[in-house]
Amino acid sequence: MAYILVAFWILCALPILFEQRIRRMAIYLGIFSLITSIIFLVFGAPDVALAEAAISIFSTIFFITCFEKHYNFAEGLKKINWKKLIIPAMFSIGLIVMVLRIAPHAEASTYVMEQYLSYFQQDVGGDNPVTAIYLGYRLYDTVFEALMLMVSVVAISHLSWHKEAEVSEESRHIQLSRHARNVIRIVCPLLPLFGIYLIANGHQSPGGGFQGGVALAAFFVCRYMTYGIHDLPIKRLLIGEKLVLASIIILSIFVVFIGFHSQLQYVPMVQTIYLITMNALIGIKVALGFVMLFYRFIVERM
């Protein structure tokens, strides 16, 4: 059953490549995504299947709407030979029936979860399974997530380019009231403390690098809102963020390709040092990224 589906899947991918008419291409892409979601369902991942189905529906509607805007789809709709649509309609109905037949019997496989939960303390260390997953079992995902954040920060900072070398007047118009400023003054020193706590205790309690980094960035935002200080150099922040990302990647390559094959991996001290270092690096990276974004919007100078 599964192999037939995979073969069918590849067959459905071919028309996307060889189709010249762009609307049909979008429809074929939708069919391809539907079969992908059935395959996910057969292999025991109903959550991924649901996500894939939702994405395929959204993207198909999105493409069709775009073509309608662009090519005046309503006039083309009158010229359609409706008899030609019988075979695709039967095909779609067949696929839906297949989904309905498979869906009640599919079960989620949870053996990976059980394995993670029972072995994470000796494999990766720490008491927090979430940290163990994102810094141990799923390290590649974390590296790619950090890279995605980096790419979006770079994109925003380059797309919102302005040539004025002045502090923008717009951001100065809205002044905080006296009470708000006083309360933020009280809260402001607590924020870096909270961030450092989250980063340093990320391996044994809720928290971690990403959350701590956001708390650290909130400190700089509060500092600007109360005192009007915005003295960090944006260009150096960008370079620093790249350097921290490079060190995250180097550390993770070192850990994955060298550490995981030696006995050093199972020493609790080494595990703790690794987790705290990784959390601190991720926290610094996230904080630098968010501070840079904020400064980019208030200070129009690069």
Place this chain on the structure above:
Amino acid sequence: MSIIQIVGHIVVVFGLVFIAFGIVGIYRFGEFFQRLLVAAKIDTVGTFTVIIGMIMIHGLSLFSARLLLIIGIIMFLGPLSAHIVGRSAYSVEKEDDE
């Protein structure tokens, strides 16, 4: 289950009802400031009631102390954020009118 715990469960349900009414209110009200008022109600009243109920369920423990700390922070900062948002929206609107 003692009587205090049963009362605690009822209080948690009351808090959830407050939050549900708040969410309905966000969609029912049309104007920005009315919506802001309802959203701030969810932040303070709803969360406050739910956490009070959880303290009653757990009794006197370290967990309850942490929850009390969270209540303090929410009471301190929730109205402040609504105040900042409302004030900046008001000043922007006034600038547009001029």
